[in-house]
Amino acid sequence: MTDALKRGRDVLAEMNPEIEQVLRDRYDGILPGFAESLVEWAYGRHYSREGLDMKTRQLCTVAALTTLGGQTAPQLKINIENTLAAGASEREIAEAIWQMAVYGGLPAAINGLNAAKEVFEAY
Incomplete structure (x- = not known):
């Protein structure tokens, strides 16, 4: 697991712990890895940044x-x-x-x- 994925999951654990599974269930069948990529990129690299x-x-x-x-x-x-x-x-x-x-x-x-x-x- 990458550091960004862990950070993303940590962010979501506080706000919306079900969202990765919801995304996985909805999209990973047609685009494998979508949920994990979104959590890693959006939440692990953006929402977890310092500054705001x-x-x-x-x-x-x-x-x-x-x-x-x-x-x-x-x-x-x-x-x-x-x-x-x-x-x-x-x-x-x-x-x-x-x-x-x-x-x-x-x-x-x-x-x-x-x-x-x-x-x-x-x-």
Whole structure:
């Protein structure tokens, strides 16, 4: 196991311990190693970096996914859950999404707020 994979798994153990298995079950049949690669690269090499705390990283992720638009709703919902797990409040998440109305447009922000509302109601 690489150091980055271990770091990625450590990050996910605190935020979303089931995600690697969910990804493995869903994608490894058509793309072997996908789940492990994602955990190693995204979480082990990016989310685990020094310089930003996890709450800030997650708020940035929510903002980026919001700006990308409605097609990212599944990933946005997962990352809203991760952002709550990282210590952000519902208000902070909603404000980060709303801020993206300036950059991604009102439809993107509304879609983001709809995703957040679903997560908050289920959380």
